[in-house]
Amino acid sequence: SRNIRLAVIPGDGIGTEVVAEGLKVLEAVGAKIDATHYDLGATRYHATGETLSDEVLQELRGYDAILLGAIGDPSVPPGILERDLLLRLRFELDHYVNLRPVKLYPGVETPLADTLPGDIDMLVVREGTESLYAGAGGVLRRGTPHEIATQESLNTAFGVERVVRYAFARAAERPRKKLTLVHKTNVLTYAGDLWQRTVNRVAADFPEVTTDYQHIDAASMFFVNQPERFDVIVTDNLFGDIITDIGAAIAGGIGLAASGNINPERTAPSMFEPVHGSAPDIAGQGKADPTATILSVAMMLDHLGLAEEAARVEQAVADDIVERLTGWTGRTTHEIGDDITARVSGGA
Amino acid sequence: SRNIRLAVIPGDGIGTEVVAEGLKVLEAVGAKIDATHYDLGATRYHATGETLSDEVLQELRGYDAILLGAIGDPSVPPGILERDLLLRLRFELDHYVNLRPVKLYPGVETPLADTLPGDIDMLVVREGTESLYAGAGGVLRRGTPHEIATQESLNTAFGVERVVRYAFARAAERPRKKLTLVHKTNVLTYAGDLWQRTVNRVAADFPEVTTDYQHIDAASMFFVNQPERFDVIVTDNLFGDIITDIGAAIAGGIGLAASGNINPERTAPSMFEPVHGSAPDIAGQGKADPTATILSVAMMLDHLGLAEEAARVEQAVADDIVERLTGWTGRTTHEIGDDITARVSGGA
Ligand SMILES: CC(C)[C@H](C(=O)O)[C@@H](O)C(=O)O
Ligand SMILES: CC(C)[C@H](C(=O)O)[C@@H](O)C(=O)O
Numbered sequence A, B: 001s002r003n004i005r006l007a008v009i010p011g012d013g014i015g016t017e018v019v020a021e022g023l024k025v026l027e028a029v030g031a032k033i034d035a036t037h038y039d040l041g042a043t044r045y046h047a048t049g050e051t052l053s054d055e056v057l058q059e060l061r062g063y064d065a066i067l068l069g070a071i072g073d074p075s076v077p078p079g080i081l082e083r084d085l086l087l088r089l090r091f092e093l094d095h096y097v098n099l100r101p102v103k104l105y106p107g108v109e110t111p112l113a114d115t116l117p118g119d120i121d122m123l124v125v126r127e128g129t130e131s132l133y134a135g136a137g138g139v140l141r142r143g144t145p146h147e148i149a150t151q152e153s154l155n156t157a158f159g160v161e162r163v164v165r166y167a168f169a170r171a172a173e174r175p176r177k178k179l180t181l182v183h184k185t186n187v188l189t190y191a192g193d194l195w196q197r198t199v200n201r202v203a204a205d206f207p208e209v210t211t212d213y214q215h216i217d218a219a220s221m222f223f224v225n226q227p228e229r230f231d232v233i234v235t236d237n238l239f240g241d242i243i244t245d246i247g248a249a250i251a252g253g254i255g256l257a258a259s260g261n262i263n264p265e266r267t268a269p270s271m272f273e274p275v276h277g278s279a280p281d282i283a284g285q286g287k288a289d290p291t292a293t294i295l296s297v298a299m300m301l302d303h304l305g306l307a308e309e310a311a312r313v314e315q316a317v318a319d320d321i322v323e324r325l326t327g328w329t330g331r332t333t334h335e336i337g338d339d340i341t342a343r344v345s346g347g348a
Helices: A014-028 A042-048 A054-060 A080-092 A157-173 A189-203 A216-225 A237-250 A291-303 A307-324 A333-344 B014-028 B042-048 B054-060 B080-092 B157-173 B189-203 B216-225 B237-250 B291-303 B307-324 B333-344
Strands: A004-011 A033-037 A065-070 A097-103 A121-127 A131-140 A148-156 A178-183 A210-215 A232-235 A258-262 A270-274 B004-011 B033-037 B065-070 B097-103 B121-127 B131-140 B148-156 B178-183 B210-215 B232-235 B258-262 B270-274
Touching (some): A004 A014, A014 A033, A014 A065, A042 A080, A065 A080, A065 A291, A080 A131, A097 A237, A121 A157, A131 A237, A148 B189, A157 A178, A157 A232, A178 A237, A189 B131, A189 B148, A210 A216, A216 B237, A232 A237, A258 A291, A291 A307, A291 A333, A307 A333, B004 B014, B014 B033, B014 B065, B014 B291, B042 B080, B065 B080, B121 B237, B131 B237, B148 B157, B148 B189, B157 B189, B178 B237, B216 B237, B232 B237, B270 B291, B307 B333
Parallel strands (some): A004 A033, A004 A065, A065 A270, A178 A210, A178 A232, B004 B033, B004 B065
Antiparallel strands (some): A097 A121, A097 A258, A258 A270, B097 B258, B131 B148
16 A cells, blocks of 8 residues: 655644654554655744645645644744644644543543542544634724724534534444533523534434533533543533643643544545644753654554554553653653654564 | 621522521621522522513612522523523623632642642632623524524623723732733634733733733643642633633532622622532532532622621631541531531630
8 A cells, every 4th residue: 555645744842842753653653654844833934924825735635644743932923823824724624523532541640639540531522613713703993992802603503513423423432432512501502502402413313322411611620520420522612622621631731632633534634733732931952741742643543544553652652651650750752752662663 | 887788599409508508607797687588590480481670680789799599400491591690690780800719728628639728729800791601692594404603702991901900909919919811812812812912001000910821721721730820810701610610629629619790899789609500410408518608608798898707707617627627528508507607606
């Protein structure tokens, strides 16, 4: 079979550092990959004013997958790179499933007391192409006492149903077969009503899946004091953003949280990235943990049909994490990458 | 001085149970109160279709304060009681400050490992009258594959500035004098820009206060793994809703979380309520913890200028909580209320 064509967007800050380790692991696992780097991000923006041109976007469509590090830098006003580069990719490539596992690996220190690995094992299916992320809104009389600023959440039956169906299908594959809708139906009555009706309707096609509902505020609380309540969660773009960061916190920190921006119909490449940002404060110091990127690589391999390779990478990470129990800390980004690479190659 | 005129809205579910204990404590502390009960909530709604009439609203304006238990019942479609009763009160009475302390009392079991009371001591100033809570939005082609549902976040310079000023003033009173804005400026670019510019501008009037910014997703994570980062937080209505439930979780649970819906200019009565809901699953069983309501009563006393009485109630709660350390659990709603009442009266 032909090589996998991979577009790599290291991005800003620690993005470049963690992506380098992800690629090392990818090579070690023996996947046949042709990788092409794209220097999108803050540096390119400052040099040329470009965030993401139509030409580059068109080129990116031709790949089998995209691996992204992190986008964003304090030197660029908030929103420019996020909206015109990162979110543009998610929207244009129709990544309507933002898949974020929240799993406590044995050996990881969770900030929660009395919590065991089996207590935290969920899959958050965050919608990726709608709601407040549409960018709709405006401002009048900016900078005056009469300023008003609006943001609009746009939600469609089409957009909600497809992600809800995906979430049911994933729930049906798991031992607990439980799907929780997270929203705020008592305040966001129009959008909440659409989500709740959609879940109720699609549920009829998945009689084996138990469904449940939690408001985003209650769900955020339960993530901290009863995480075992959750199996698969389906939620909107904004609520999913928030809840997966809480998920990262309880599962041992943002250094371990992987994600996939998935286009399930494969009409465009899916994109895999750690949940963390570019962390400019620690960039260039070898302090970043590349584990989240390496786990994102595992998700990518799985998506590309390389289940065995994906499992090997995940196992290598799990084994590496258990070692951390013994107090084996203070490794640099490279060292963690090297250690996991060695395990993947069978050398550890 | 004349008696304090208090409107009491016990509401639904455990609301009636916890409010009874709050009133007991209020009597014990010796505050001169004339209390009038209003049976607003699900029962009244089912009996008469009324949520909150203009007449009752007008009457409520005449009180010095309102004590509310909880509103909401599964027998009523989501949003009706919340929007037409609870949120209507907050909006009509211009409760633009929703004040929610997040404080870990000694003796409380937090779900966070290695966390001491001094690590969690913050004040969340949640905006109460704008943003997605405005109820703006709509739906087209409901129930068809072409449905679209929108929700609009409305934000004004007037609304943002007044709550930001309030938050700065509260931060200036505290030892750490630190104010963190929590928003999502990189996605909600119009509203986020208004909030950030407002904080920057008002900061000039409070040179002694240090300011900081966190995205809502990062802030939610830090609540769990670095709560000591925060002193005073100012944030919008929706983000404040979510973050204060995380706050409740880390500070020992929703049974302890108090709140005040404040009208700082006193053009209408402020309203005090526990952060928790009506909890229909445990209603009528004496299982609810009235502590959150009792702490809300303390906030109310403070707001009414009865600082000494407020301090006595808070101290009684703190002392009661320390006793819980010794494994003194399993008390009913009444028993907890009685024990705190006895301490307030000096009998314990
Ligand atoms: C950088 C930002 C736009 C992004 C988001 O909000 O989706 C990030 O927080 C994430 O979760 O991937
Ligand atoms: C009941 C609901 C409308 C309310 C809110 O969202 O404000 C509640 O969650 C709260 O925090 O007081």
